[in-house]
Amino acid sequence: xxxxxxxxxVYSVPLAVPVSDSTHGEMAFFELITVRIKDDQGCEGxxxxxxxxxxxxxxxxxxxxxxxxxxxxxDPGRVExxxxxxxxxxxxxxxxxxxxxxxxxxxxxxxxMAGKRTGEPLWRLLGGNNPRVKVYxxxxxxYFSLDALKEQTRRFLAQGYxxxxxxxxxxxxxxxxxxVAAVRELVGPDIPLMVDVxxxxxxxxxxxxxxALAEFDIFxxxxxxxxxxxxxxxxxxxxxxxxxATGENMHTFYEFQNFITAGAVSFPEPDVxxxxxxxxxxxxxxxAEAHNLMVTSHGVHDLHVHTLAAVPNASYLEGHGFGLEKYxxxxxxxxxGEAIAPxxxxxxxxxxxxxxxxHRTK
Amino acid sequence: xxxxxxxxxVYSVPLAVPVSDSTHGEMAFFELITVRIKDDQGCEGxxxxxxxxxxxxxxxxxxxxxxxxxxxxxDPGRVExxxxxxxxxxxxxxxxxxxxxxxxxxxxxxxxMAGKRTGEPLWRLLGGNNPRVKVYxxxxxxYFSLDALKEQTRRFLAQGYxxxxxxxxxxxxxxxxxxVAAVRELVGPDIPLMVDVxxxxxxxxxxxxxxALAEFDIFxxxxxxxxxxxxxxxxxxxxxxxxxATGENMHTFYEFQNFITAGAVSFPEPDVxxxxxxxxxxxxxxxAEAHNLMVTSHGVHDLHVHTLAAVPNASYLEGHGFGLEKYxxxxxxxxxGEAIAPxxxxxxxxxxxxxxxxHRTK
Numbered sequence: 189x190x191x192x193x194x195x196x197x198v199y200s201v202p203l204a205v206p207v208s209d210s211t212h213g214e215m216a217f218f219e220l221i222t223v224r225i226k227d228d229q230g231c232e233g234x235x236x237x238x239x240x241x242x243x244x245x246x247x248x249x250x251x252x253x254x255x256x257x258x259x260x261x262x263d264p265g266r267v268e269x270x271x272x273x274x275x276x277x278x279x280x281x282x283x284x285x286x287x288x289x290x291x292x293x294x295x296x297x298x299x300x301m302a303g304k305r306t307g308e309p310l311w312r313l314l315g316g317n318n319p320r321v322k323v324y325x326x327x328x329x330x331y332f333s334l335d336a337l338k339e340q341t342r343r344f345l346a347q348g349y350x351x352x353x354x355x356x357x358x359x360x361x362x363x364x365x366x367x368v369a370a371v372r373e374l375v376g377p378d379i380p381l382m383v384d385v386x387x388x389x390x391x392x393x394x395x396x397x398x399x400a401l402a403e404f405d406i407f408x409x410x411x412x413x414x415x416x417x418x419x420x421x422x423x424x425x426x427x428x429x430x431x432x433a434t435g436e437n438m439h440t441f442y443e444f445q446n447f448i449t450a451g452a453v454s455f456p457e458p459d460v461x462x463x464x465x466x467x468x469x470x471x472x473x474x475x476a477e478a479h480n481l482m483v484t485s486h487g488v489h490d491l492h493v494h495t496l497a498a499v500p501n502a503s504y505l506e507g508h509g510f511g512l513e514k515y516x517x518x519x520x521x522x523x524x525g526e527a528i529a530p531x532x533x534x535x536x537x538x539x540x541x542x543x544x545x546x547h548r549t550k
Numbered sequence: 551x552x553x554x555x556x557x558x559x560v561y562s563v564p565l566a567v568p569v570s571d572s573t574h575g576e577m578a579f580f581e582l583i584t585v586r587i588k589d590d591q592g593c594e595g596x597x598x599x600x601x602x603x604x605x606x607x608x609x610x611x612x613x614x615x616x617x618x619x620x621x622x623x624x625d626p627g628r629v630e631x632x633x634x635x636x637x638x639x640x641x642x643x644x645x646x647x648x649x650x651x652x653x654x655x656x657x658x659x660x661x662x663m664a665g666k667r668t669g670e671p672l673w674r675l676l677g678g679n680n681p682r683v684k685v686y687x688x689x690x691x692x693y694f695s696l697d698a699l700k701e702q703t704r705r706f707l708a709q710g711y712x713x714x715x716x717x718x719x720x721x722x723x724x725x726x727x728x729x730v731a732a733v734r735e736l737v738g739p740d741i742p743l744m745v746d747v748x749x750x751x752x753x754x755x756x757x758x759x760x761x762a763l764a765e766f767d768i769f770x771x772x773x774x775x776x777x778x779x780x781x782x783x784x785x786x787x788x789x790x791x792x793x794x795a796t797g798e799n800m801h802t803f804y805e806f807q808n809f810i811t812a813g814a815v816s817f818p819e820p821d822v823x824x825x826x827x828x829x830x831x832x833x834x835x836x837x838a839e840a841h842n843l844m845v846t847s848h849g850v851h852d853l854h855v856h857t858l859a860a861v862p863n864a865s866y867l868e869g870h871g872f873g874l875e876k877y878x879x880x881x882x883x884x885x886x887g888e889a890i891a892p893x894x895x896x897x898x899x900x901x902x903x904x905x906x907x908x909h910r911t912k
Contacts, residue, residue: 242616243643246608254604281605285647416804437645442778
C-alpha cells in the first residue's frame with residue numbers, strides 16, 4: 189500500500205457574522221487548508237486545518253513543497269512512522285507553528301484513510317467509548333453588545349445546547365463581571381457556563397478575575413494567560429477558585445505534557461487541526477486520563493466529535509465550525525445538548541468542493 | 551520615519567563539503583532566506599535566516615504574504631513594537647516554527663537599520679562590552695572517518711581556533727568515547743573541547759555518556775536530548791558531571807526562560823536567526839546573566855560576534871558560517887582564537903547578491 193497523491197489547497201472562508209475575542213480582534217474569514225491523500229488501492233483521505241487569518245499559505249507550502257515529495261511512496265497505514273518522518277523532516281524550522289498545522293492536516297487524512305480502509309468510523313477505530321458527546325456552544329462575542337450576547341445565548345439554548353461559553357477580557361473587569369452575571373441569570377443555575385480570555389491577562393489579573401467570577405459558578409476559565417507561561421498557570425490553578433482550560437495554542441504533545449504533569453491545567457484542550465493531528469490528540473487524551481483529567485476540544489467539531497466519542501474521559505465538545513458548516517455535506521448532528529458521532533467510515537466529513545472553489549486562494 | 555520596502559528572497563546555498571550530525575544526516579546545502587527593509591529616509595537594513603534544508607519557502611511566504619503588508623508604513627525604529635505586532639499577527643499559527651524564523655529575519659534587518667541610522671556597529675549599540683570574542687570551531691563531523699576528524703581538528707587549530715567542538719551520538723557509545731579520546735589527545739589538555747549530540751539520546755543514554763566522557767574534560771555537552779524534554783534536562787544537569795548547552799532548536803524567549811529558571815541549562819545557546827532575532831537573543835543573554843550563566847551562540851557567526859561582544863557574560867562564539875562566507879564581502883576576522891566584531895555600522899554584513907543569484911529559488 190503506497191501513497192500516490194497528495195493534493196493541498198487553501199481557501200479563504202468568509203464567516204456569516206464576524207466574530208471577536210480579546211486577542212484576535214474582529215475576524216471576518218478563516219483560512220482553510222485542505223489535503224487529499226490517495227493510495228494505490230483507490231482509498232482517499234481528507235485532512236484539513238485552519239487559521240484565523242494568517243499563515244495558511246505557509247502551511248500549504250510546507251505540505252506541498254517539503255512533505256509531499258517524501259510522502260509519495262510511503263505506506264499510509266503506518267501513521268506513527270509517517271508522523272515521525274514529518275516531524276523530523278520539518279524539525280529545524282519546526283517544533284510548532286505552521287509545521288504543526290501541516291503535520292496535523294496530513295495526520296487527519298491518514299486516519300480518515302484508516303477508517304475508510306476498515307469501514308469503521310473514527311470514533312470506533314480510536315477506542316469507541318460513546319458516540320453521544322456533550323456539546324457546548326462556543327460564542328466568539330467579546331465585542332457584542334450585551335443585548336446581542338443575550339440574544340446569541342437564547343439562540344444557543346433554542347438550538348439544543350446544554351452549555352455555553354462566552355468571551356471575557358474586556359478593558360474593565362467590571363464589564364466582564366456584569367456580562368457574565370447577565371448570562372448566568374439568563375441561563376439559570378443548571379447550564380454549565382465557561383469563560384474564555386484568549387490569553388489577555390497576566391497571572392495577577394487572572395487571579396483577580398477568577399475570584400470575582402467564581403460566584404457565577406464558572407465551569408472553566410479558558411486561556412487566562414499566554415500558553416508560554418507555565419509558572420503563571422500553576423499559580424492561577426492553585427491559588428484561584430476556578431479550574432483552567434488551555435491548549436488551543438499548544439502545538440506539540442510535549443507542551444501538554446509539561447502542563448498536565450505540573451498541575452497547570454484541569455481541562456486540556458488540544459485541537460486536532462494544530463496539535464499534531466488525531467495521533468497527538470489521542471496521546472494528550474490518554475495522558476489526561478492518566479492524571480484523572482477530562483479532555484475537551486477546540487474548533488473543527490466534526491473531527492473532535494470522533495476523538496471525544498472515542499475516549500472515556502471526554503468533557504464537552506466545543507460546538508463551533510468556524511463557518512465551515514456551509515461547505516460540509518453532513519453538518520454535525522446535535523440533539524438534546526449532545527453531538528452524535530457519525531457512523532460513516534473515517535471521519536465522514538465530505539467537503540462541497542464546488543462551493544468552496546469561489547474562495548480558493550491557492 | 552516609515553518602512554517603504556520589504557524584499558525577501560530564498561537561496562539554496564551549497565556547502566563546499568557536505569556535513570553530518572546525528573539527527574539531520576548528511577546536509578549538502580542550506581536554505582538562506584533574506585529580507586531587505588528600506589525606510590523613507592534612504593536607510594536599508596539586511597536580515598537573514600537559514601534552515602538545514604526544509605521550510606525556507608514557508609518562511610519567505612510568511613514574510614512576503616503576511617508580514618510585509620502590515621510592515622509597510624510602520625516606524626522601523628520602534629523595534630519592540632514592530633516585534634510584538636509580528637508575534638501577534640502570526641500567533642495563531644505561530645509561537646515558534648517558521649513564524650519565529652520570519653520574525654527573526656525582520657528583527658535583524660531592523661537592528662541593522664538602527665545601527666546604520668546611528669552610525670554605530672551593533673555590538674556597541676547593544677551594550678558594548680568587548681569586540682574580541684573567544685571563538686570555537688564547530689565541526690559537523692559525526693560520520694567523518696577518525697582520520698578526517700583529526701585532520702579537521704588540526705586544520706581548526708592551524709586556523710587559530712583555541713577551542714573545538716565535535717559531534718557525538720554514533721550508534722555505539724564506545725565509538726564516541728574513542729573519537730573524543732583521540733581528539734582530546736590531539737589537542738592536548740588546554741584546548742576547550744565541546745561535544746554535540748543533536749538531540750539523539752534519551753536522558754538515560756545522556757547520563758551514561760556524560761559519565762563516560764567526563765574524563766576527557768568536556769567543556770559542555772550540547773543538546774543531549776530533544777529540547778521538549780525539560781524534566782530530562784534537569785536530570786542530566788543535576789545527576790551528570792557535564793554542563794549542558796542547548797537552545798538552537800528553541801524558538802521563543804519563554805522556552806529559554808523555562809530552562810534557565812529550572813536549572814536545566816548551563817550555556818543557553820540562542821540563535822538570532824531563529825529565536826526571534828537580535829531582540830530575543832539579547833533578552834535571553836540578560837536572563838542568563840541574571841542567573842550567573844554565560845551565553846553562547848549557534849550558526850550565523852557574523853551576527854553573533856556582535857551580540858556576544860555586546861554582553862558581559864559572553865562564552866564562546868560558534869565559528870560556523872554554513873557556507874555563507876563565500877557570499878559575504880567581509881568574512882569574519884579571527885585572530886589568535888578570537889573573533890573581532892567589526893566597526894562598520896549595523897551588523898556590517900553585505901551579501902554578494904550577484905554571486906548568490908545562481909542559487910536563488912524564490
